[in-house]
Amino acid sequence: MQDKQVLNLINEFKEHFKDESKSKELFEQLQKLLNNDRQEIANNAKERFKAVVDNVVDGIITIDKKGKILTFNRTAESILGYIEEEVIGKNIKEIMPTNNFVEQYRYVKNFKKFGKNIGNERHVTGLRKDGSSFPLDLVVSKIQIGQEDMFIGVLRDTTEELYQKEELQQSQERLQSILDNVYEGIITIDSKGIIDSFNLAAENIFGYDAKEMIGCNVKMLMPEPYFSEHDGYLANYMSGGEAKVIGIDREVEGRRKDGSIFPLYLAVTQIRNHGKPLFVGMVRDLSEQKRLEKLKNEFVSTVSHELRTPLTSIRGSLGLIESGTMGKIEDKLAPLVKIALNNTERLILLINDILDMEKMESGQMDFTLEYIDLNTLIHEAVEANEGFSKEHNVHLVFHDFGERIEVYVDKNRIQQVLANLISNAVKYSPKDDTVTLRVSMGSQVRVEVHDNGPGIPDDFKKQIFQRFAQADSSDTKQKGGTGLGLNISKAIIEKLGGSIGFLSPLNEGTTFFFNLPVMHELKVVENKLESRRGKVLVVEDDHDIATLLQMMLYNEGIECDIAYNTTEAKQLLSQTHYDAMTLDIMLPGQDGISLLEDIRKEESLKDLSIVVVSAKALIKKEENVNAGVEVVDWINKPIDKERLISSMKQAMKVNKNLLPCILHVEDDPDIADLIKILLHDIGEIDLAVTKAEALKKLEYKKYDLILLDMMLPDGSGQDILPYIKEKYTAT
Template identity: 25%
Template sequence: MEFALQAALLGAVLGSALLAVTTLYGWSLPAAPNAYGWWAAAFTLEAASKAVLLSGGDSIPIEISDLLHGLAAGLSLCGALSFAGWRITPTLMAVGLVSALGWDWLAHTVRPFLHLDNLPLFGIGGIPLLIAAWAFLWRGGLTAGSGALRLAAIAFAAAGLHQLSAPLLHSHTGLATWSFVASQFLSMVMAVALLVVVLRRQQALVESEGQRANLLHSRLVDALGSVQDAVALFDGNDRLVTCNSLYRAFLAPAAEVIKPGRSFEDILRIEAERGVVPEAQGREQDWLFDMLADHVGPDAPKGAGREFQLWDGRWVAVSVYRTADGGHLRILRDVTSRRQAEASLQEGLNWLRGIMDTVVDGIVTIDDSGSVLSYNPAAERIFGYDATEVVGRNVSMLMPEPFRSAHDGYLKHYAETGEAHVVGIGRQVRGLRKNGETFPLDLAVAEMRQGDMITFIGVVRDITDRKRVEDALVESEQRFRDLAESASDWFWEMDSEFQFTFVSGRVRQILGVGPSFFIGRQFMELAEAGDAIEEWQQQLAMMRAHRPFRGFVFSHRLPSGAVKFVEMAGRPAFDADGLFCGYRGTATDITPLKRHEQELATQSAQRQAIIDNMGHGVVVFDREERLVAMNQPARALLDMPVLSEKKETLETLLLHLALLGEFGRGNAMTKTARRVERLRRNPYQIFEHARPTGMVLEVRSTSMPGGGLILTFADITDRKRVEDTLREAKEAAERGNRAKATFLANISHELRTPLNAIIGFSELMKHEIFGPLEPVSYRTYVDDIHESGMHLLELINDILDMSKAEAGMTDLMDSVVDVAALVRSSLRMMSRRATANGVELIEELPQSLPHLRADERRLRQIVLNLVSNAVKFTDDGGTVTVLARMDEAGFHLCVADTGIGMSPEDMERVMLPFVQADTRLSRKYEGTGLGLPLTKALVEAHGGTLTLSSVPNQGTTVEVTFPPGRIIADATQAIAADETLRRG
């Protein structure tokens, strides 16, 4: 290839590449049409088709060049059709691809006939360029930038004609050189033309957007002026764009700095410095940080609804919404009325909760299916169940049979017939505790209807023990739900005839009807039957006078039948000539506030009803110690007349009682002041008050959440009488027990003196110390005398030990005891008696049994008593087994027999002194009934426990457990412990 041709070809490649880059840049601009994308791809392929020719004049680069040229022509055609307004479909793209391949085949076929040996055919690319030129001319007649479009049309037409003449120009080297030079020039012209077209379109778009922005700004200012909320709009740089007058009124101390162009941070800082928000005083930096975080944080678009109090005492809710351009819309809504309603409602709830916490009667509420809705602390104490175990389950779990099975049938029968067994009557029934115990109780049931909902309130009083007679507070525990207040607004417009012409779509979310429900309707058509027509007429008269209005409220019934309360605000709109053209404004759903008011009234009525129907006397004071409520039982218990709740206070009430003589003689003012001061200092008190009439009252004082005081009064006169009687009986029993113990100790001590002489002389005679005993038959008598004396001595010792144990005076001499050796020696001592009774003694002791720190003599006495008892009450052929083991609970020693056994009643009796479980079997020793009581006393003196388990006619097992602290695990520790105990 000649140098001149190669240089011209290189320039053409650079021109096509510049055109492709320029088109791609224009496509990235906001105003560029989609056709630029197609053209950018086409010009890129065109540059590639020329670039491959730089590698030489072989046939393969020429074939590739024609193929790329055909593909570029197809993409250029898509761009031209797209610019003309056509839609580019996959079918059209497929046709273009087939055409490109067909062109490549055609070029390969006709190139030899045209003698094009060193250059491609080209040519087809001119057709879409001419079509694009036509499209530019056609668009130029419709747009303001027609000059730029005509320039582009001329450039594309020249390039198209140049492309169509390519097959002729490429047939001669000289012509081809100038053809590529012209191609470079035309590419640059097309690039300039395309950039000019895009820039002109962008300029026109900016001008249009400016006009539209001015119009929207005017409408926005009008709309914000009629909004009931304070609204401020900030741009993407957090600078104020506009705000309504109400926004400046809310932030009055800083109003002069709230101007367009002022940054949000500057406005906040001035608000903090001038005390617009009192809570920011002293913590300006922290408050400023929090408000900025809400304004631009990730959650800002939804506005979490922060609320705070302003300088003038009003409460506002702040919502922040992000706009599409990166700015923010800040809305301040006056929520003072709602906050006041919530505070009043919360105070009522606190009163009810405080009353529920002080009553001593169980209160259980159920629905019409028998499921428990609530269960107060007093009911937990009565039935033994926690509230979590009862709420949600059927109330029949608190009833024994047959009431449990029949309960649901009672409810169904009552629902069908209205015939009541318990409801509204009150009766004595039986309840079931968690431990399975049934007990008598008083039950009163009331019914409450709220719409279609039926609730039964049961008040139960445990009457098992008259010592704890309680007059309970009967109250129905209601489930209160917090009302979620919707604060969504919507915009509306009316024409001069007061017909709705526009309603925003948000109305569907609030009222359940779309904008079409309002469009074309007269304002007065919104009035429903039953509304105050005078208020509607007054509102219409105000609108006819073209005055702005705010706070007009009307009701609207939803398709579901529910009623919504709507508050409207609006301002008149005038055209450029000052002629009235209608109204613009907003509407707000204020149903939650109305419901708050209704709920507050309902709660107040319920509270009064509950207090008036309680069994206890209840007096309630608020945080200022003013009398809030006093029920009828309180007046009856205190002999009080009907008082004015608005005038009476805690001090005047106590002064009235003092003047009646309730507090005894003396200065009534002093006594009253002393009691008032004591209640103020310690509001949580429980004390008894004896009235001059002889009645005894139990008074409970409790502080209410948020301030205030509750006093409850219960008549406990009968309980006090029973307590006095039982106290006297207990003291008499204790005196008798002490006299018995003293008598037993004295008489046993007196008996031992002559008994020692009997035993001593019988031993002298038995061993014939002073010579043989004649006749020989006397020896048997002496043995009997000695054995009887020893038995009597053992009996006296048991009585003395039992007396000491009952008096808590058992002395222990601790030492290290080898329990295994002690048990074996004890079994050897009992072996003769066991053999005589035909009983087998079995020892089951582990080899590694540890030592025990205990009184060895008392421990031996424990083992002998248990084994002796087991042998005595085991028939011929039975067994007595002694076992020992150690675990985490302590050291266990068990004696099990296969004897006559005992019933549960006998097991309780045998632990009493001088009582035996069986009188049927008496072999050698009748017994005194002191064995088990004395053994238990000795075990408890060691800090252990004794337990019995027995089955009649099968046997008895006695288990003795010593605490872990008495176990000595190894021999070294045993030697050291023995040395320590020996030395004291």
């Protein structure tokens, strides 16, 4: 408003108030000025409104009650392809498809007649200026300006939205098709174990339809004891406990709709969906695999045994012919007899390897353990394989350790391992080269066989100890062998409480090695038995493993008795006081867990410290950890000697007044020796020279005192303090 102009007119009007003609003129000027001002305000408001409407994301069209277009914003221009000047004043039916117009007209007519609400969103078809049609969401609302009814249409092009929906639907259909056609069953559950999805393979495995299972607890698919324990496991994990199954693939048992129990492969992973945890289980029915494995093992065993008999006769006959016992053979036949005899030997070795493999799978590989000098054993192996090495123009050299190294092993089985490692080294060595054998001592004795051959390809290293493993298919023809030797060697060494491995740096040949526990002479053991160590009962049905456990513990000055079954165990426990016990789970007659439960019922044995040593230790630990079964440790076979000794020391401390255990974390050897001398009579010193070693020892053992250096090769000793605080505050 032009305030100054109005004020001037008012003052002038006051001066000429009595002059009628002048007053009228001034009044008309004032009225005109006021009208212009109101028009300016209206125009400004209209422009602001248009600016707002032109910048909204939806198209906006206003029409009067006759359908004439009053406004048409920029988004409507973009959607329909018209410009505002082309449509203002035209009837809406001119830019609307006929079917939409008829429907819209009916809506407007019904409103005018009955006053019905027409503001609901509708999905219609739009028509652009170029004649193309497209999907459109349309909402029509009524407004009133003064006495006039108007209608506002809000429209949105949904082409991209519908395209995305179709893409999503197709993606979901593809995913569902994949899930329904994979071989493995896939089941998803929420944090409470409720099934969210159940694919077609899962239906076939368990016999349930997906609609029967969705919304139900997944434990319906589990037999006891998993059925009763599952909810507790899951709740414990969700509250921050240890993962028992998640991230681990293993063999379990499943229960079908008909109640039958069957072997099942299970792998569980955790994902997050909209911020909530979701667990995906992949399952596979192992029934057929187990049946075929049994048939295969029976077939291999039967065929192998049946082949050995005629081959023995053939070898014997060819040997007699070659030796001349049956008369001199013609010179032209001698090479043929030699070829036949050599290939008969190869076939017998192959059958023996297959039989050994079958024995390993069934757990029936026999061992005859005895004390023997390892140097002598290696000398014999070198002599036995000298002929083979000469055939390949390769020399065998053994660097004798010089001192007697006594091991408790099966002589023939160690010879079998050495023969395999030596023959492999010879076959892959260059001509006129040397294969070197050497022995070294540490916490265990190590035997090494080194060749200067081409080495092991990187992509083969991970599978080298698998059955029938060959670096190249041509190796079988060029080098010979079955690909079973290293697999069998690994099983033998691990059965004897050792480990096997290899080193193959680029262009530096290959060194295969195996480690074995050292059995010190008896007088050393006897001296240790006079010290403060206690007495342990070893409950183990495998005689070889029982003896091996006994020797491992003897070597630490711990006296042992052996019980080969639960009856013997109960008898010895009733007659003798033991400070601790090792327990196998798979025992004849009564299993180890039920024996443990019986022991806990006896007042005199309820506090006996027990260490489980079993091939199924970890599986049984998961099954019994929440069932109140108290043991010091669960150790899987093959046996980790260091962990066994550490656990037994801890077990015996509970029931015997031993010297306190002190962990000394120190990388300086002089300081470590000094502390050991100073505290020798005060406590038992356990040395760790790195942070990693200290953490590992703390994981398996509890100490009465910890002496901690702050500056370690792999970090600060201060990093260990939170772990110590957490572990020892809890106890």
